[in-house]
Every structure is written in structure tokens, then in C-alpha cells.
Amino acid sequence: MLVSTIILMVAAILSSIISSFFSHFSINYISIFVGLIIGLVPFFNDRVASFHTEVFMYIVAPLIYFEGQSTRINLIGKRLRQILETAVLLVIVGTVFAGFSVSLLGIPLALAFLMGALSTPTDATATESVSEGLIVPERQENLLKMESLFNDASGIILVTAMALWVKNGQFNYEQTFLDFLRSAGGGIIIGIVAALVMINFRQFLGRINHSAYNAQILLFVSTPFFIYFIAEELQVSGIIAVVCAGLMQNSESVRSRFITPRQFHNGIVLLNLLREILNNTVFVILGVLVVRIIRDDLIIGNANSQWIMIGILLYLANLLARYFYGLLSKMGNKGSIIFALGGVHGAVTLALVYLITNNVSPAQFDMIVLAEMLVIILSMVVPSIAFRFILDHDMSSKEAGKQVQRLRQEMVKEGLEAVEKIYLPEKIRESVVYDLRDQKSANSFADFWRQWAKASRYPEFNDQEKELEQRALLWAFRAERQYLDMVSQKENRRDYLFELYNEILLAESILIDTENEY
Numbered sequence: 001m002l003v004s005t006i007i008l009m010v011a012a013i014l015s016s017i018i019s020s021f022f023s024h025f026s027i028n029y030i031s032i033f034v035g036l037i038i039g040l041v042p043f044f045n046d047r048v049a050s051f052h053t054e055v056f057m058y059i060v061a062p063l064i065y066f067e068g069q070s071t072r073i074n075l076i077g078k079r080l081r082q083i084l085e086t087a088v089l090l091v092i093v094g095t096v097f098a099g100f101s102v103s104l105l106g107i108p109l110a111l112a113f114l115m116g117a118l119s120t121p122t123d124a125t126a127t128e129s130v131s132e133g134l135i136v137p138e139r140q141e142n143l144l145k146m147e148s149l150f151n152d153a154s155g156i157i158l159v160t161a162m163a164l165w166v167k168n169g170q171f172n173y174e175q176t177f178l179d180f181l182r183s184a185g186g187g188i189i190i191g192i193v194a195a196l197v198m199i200n201f202r203q204f205l206g207r208i209n210h211s212a213y214n215a216q217i218l219l220f221v222s223t224p225f226f227i228y229f230i231a232e233e234l235q236v237s238g239i240i241a242v243v244c245a246g247l248m249q250n251s252e253s254v255r256s257r258f259i260t261p262r263q264f265h266n267g268i269v270l271l272n273l274l275r276e277i278l279n280n281t282v283f284v285i286l287g288v289l290v291v292r293i294i295r296d297d298l299i300i301g302n303a304n305s306q307w308i309m310i311g312i313l314l315y316l317a318n319l320l321a322r323y324f325y326g327l328l329s330k331m332g333n334k335g336s337i338i339f340a341l342g343g344v345h346g347a348v349t350l351a352l353v354y355l356i357t358n359n360v361s362p363a364q365f366d367m368i369v370l371a372e373m374l375v376i377i378l379s380m381v382v383p384s385i386a387f388r389f390i391l392d393h394d395m396s397s398k399e400a401g402k403q404v405q406r407l408r409q410e411m412v413k414e415g416l417e418a419v420e421k422i423y424l425p426e427k428i429r430e431s432v433v434y435d436l437r438d439q440k441s442a443n444s445f446a447d448f449w450r451q452w453a454k455a456s457r458y459p460e461f462n463d464q465e466k467e468l469e470q471r472a473l474l475w476a477f478r479a480e481r482q483y484l485d486m487v488s489q490k491e492n493r494r495d496y497l498f499e500l501y502n503e504i505l506l507a508e509s510i511l512i513d514t515e516n517e518y
Helices: 002-021 027-040 053-069 074-078 080-103 109-118 124-130 138-168 173-208 213-233 238-254 261-300 306-328 332-341 347-359 362-390 397-420 426-438 445-457 463-488 495-512
Strands: none
Touching: 002 027, 002 261, 027 261, 027 362, 053 138, 053 213, 053 238, 053 261, 053 347, 074 080, 080 109, 080 138, 080 306, 109 138, 109 306, 109 347, 109 362, 124 138, 124 362, 138 173, 138 238, 138 332, 138 347, 173 213, 173 238, 213 238, 213 261, 261 347, 261 362, 306 332, 306 362, 332 362, 347 362, 397 426, 397 463, 397 495, 426 445, 426 463, 463 495
């Protein structure tokens, strides 16, 4: 398990590195490709353990918690009717429509409905990846985000009910409805109670001990795992529990940002890091599973292309159900198409597949996994192409990068000019200029190794020289911030300006950090 974890983590990191060079490709596609490579290379594939439902759900739980944590809770009250429609009604309609469509291929009705239920939950993170660089209308964007937060629970209930139908040969409508109320209601209660306990404890700890911010961050990261475990042990929806807890965490964050700013900033950095690693890991696993299942089927002799038609039908059925819901909700033709295509599938769909392992035969399981994987891939590929034609284009990451680089060059120039106007001993001036040039990556490898050699061979600056260096850098950073302030009053786009401004503030924070002297 340890070796598997290390391989998957390295693969997730490698996906991020590759994605930084190919920003026009979604990182999810790159992660799948890396997973395919791992699956095709026996040395790596043999060292990755088999996957189980619990593995996926403990990856999905923090992802959903972090998504809820970034959502204002007051939006829930405003969109409660639409949330119930998309998270319950649309899931049921999509399941029925997809189930009957697949049954036309000769698939038993119970098994067809099971595959339909598996294809209903959507993934907000995956949706963001296919619309990067594009402007999604606010109504559709908010609705897609709310839907993905809450339709996982209804999807889990339906999948469980359909799996029992396949196993026992009958569908218990009354029991399914009662299970849904118990699971969803219990999840809401557990999530709220657990969040209140954790919030009170964190607030109390933060007010009596400001130096415990590392413990606070670790507590925040462990919260979704703890809440999901408790909810599942009590046999209620762990997904709903972590969603509710995340929503309440948002309000806490908004009103306690400045108690310990260092903790809040480090928490955001860690949250973004974990979200990217966990999401990449899910799609790496997806790539590995595709190779394994197809290879096993070819070896056993069960190769069957029927899963391709099933996957296409499942995707089209959900697409039509979502499109007609958009029309009935008066989104208009274009808005309905955007809402339909925006229902992208990801981690939850894959996790739910492994929830039914004991309810279907091995051959049925392989067919279901391949069909649902095709649904996931189609739900990513189709909008990635279609959105380029129907959505307005935002500034591309390449264009934004050019603007950032232009401003970075100008702001560093201002900082260097400010330093030129003050007196500094030559060795301190050299050090300060090198640090400022590093802001725009203007130092060569040779420059770096020369500075490394000096830092290794010669003693560090004395206290007086350190203070001079610090004051000179702070003076330069002040000039850079003033330049960005001036530019911000002239340019409409302020997001990349704030990115640079934040970099300068972080540089100043590092410079004056008395706990970590460099």
C-alpha cells in the first residue's frame, strides 16, 4: 500500500508538471494519460495495489469538503428549489431515461437501471477543468456547482437500491425512499453537529493560543476524513455530511481570517495543493483501471465491445435529460445546452462503481466499469470541444501569462531603479540586485552557482549588513507595489495584478519572518 501510494503521488505530481507546459490541455486528460502509462508498464503496474470503494471515497470526501468550503452557505437558501430539483428529481429522471435506453440493447432492466444510476452524479472540479479560459454564464455556473455538491448522496442511494435489485431480483420503492430520507437527513445532522463542534474547538484554540496554527491547519485537513468516517459508521450519508460541514466552514473562514493570518494563508495554500493532488490521483487511477480491465478481458477471452455502445447511450440519455430540464427551467436553448454539457462526471462516478462489486458478476462488473469510464471521458471531451464554440472566451492562460510577464519586468525595473538611488556597500548591493532579478527569472544558471559558491565559502552578513540588505529590499518592494497600484488604476483586468501584488507581499513576509532566517 505504501509503494502504491508513492507511485500514485509521484504520478499526480508529474501530471501537474506536464500540465504546466501544456496549459491548453485539461490536467484531467494528462492525469489519465499518465495512468495509462503506469498501467502499460509492468514494473509500475505490478506495484500498484488493487483498488477498493473505501480508497475512492476517502479521496472524494475531502474534494467535496473543500468544494463546499469555497461555497457561501447563503446560496443554498436562495437556490434550495433548484438544488432539490437537480440533486433529486433530475437524478431520478436521468436514471430512468438512461436505464430504459440501455435496456434496448438487450441488457436486463435492473442492470440497465444500475448503470443509469451510476452515470448521474456530476463533479464540479471536472466541470471547471473543461471550461478553463471560458466564461460560463453565472446562472449555469452556480447551478452546476450546487448540483455537484448534493447529487452525490441521491446517486449513492439510487445505486445502492439498484444494486440490491440486481442481486435480489426486485426493487423496493418504499424502502428506497425511507433509506434516502434517513441517509440524507442523518448526513445533514451529522455534518452540522460535527462542524459546530470543530468550529467551536478551533475558535477556542485560536483565541487562547495563537502559536498553535500548525495544529489548526492539520485539524482542518483531517476534518473531512473524520466527519466522513463518523457518518458512515452511523450508516448515514458521509458525502452529505462533509458537504454540510464544508459549507459551514466557509462562514467560519470569512469571519476569522485575521485572527491568525499566517494560518489562514497556509491553509489556503495547503487546500489548493491537496485538491490538485487528490483530483489528479483519481484520474491517474482511472487510466490504470482502463488498462487493467481491457488487458484482463483480452487474457480471459471476455472481450466485448458492447460497453462502448452502452457508454455512449448513457452519456446521450443524461445529456438529453439535462437539456430538457434546462428548457423547462426557462434557461433558453443556449443556456440549456451549457447546463447539459456542464454535467461532467469524475471521481464520484468511479467511486460508486466500486460500491457494487459484491452485487454483480465479474463479467458484469468489467462491462460496467468500462462503460462508466467511457461516460466520464465523453463528459470531459465533448464539452471541452463544444464550449470553445458556444461560450465567450476569457483571457487565455497564455495571454494572461504574457501580461503578467510584462508587468513583472516593469515592476522589477522600478525596484532596481529605487535601489540604485540609495547608498549600499558593493557586496550588499550585489546580493540585493541578484534577489530582485530573481523575481523575473533573469539570473542564469551560472549566476546561481556563483552565488551558491559565495554563500557556501564566505561567512554570512553581520547584523548591521543584514539590516541594510533587508531595508534595501523592502525599499525596492515598496517601489514595486507603488508601480502596481498605479497600473491598477489604468487597466481593467486586476486579477493578474493582484497575483503579482501578492507575490511581493509574500516576498516581504519571507524577508521579515523572524522565525525562519535565511
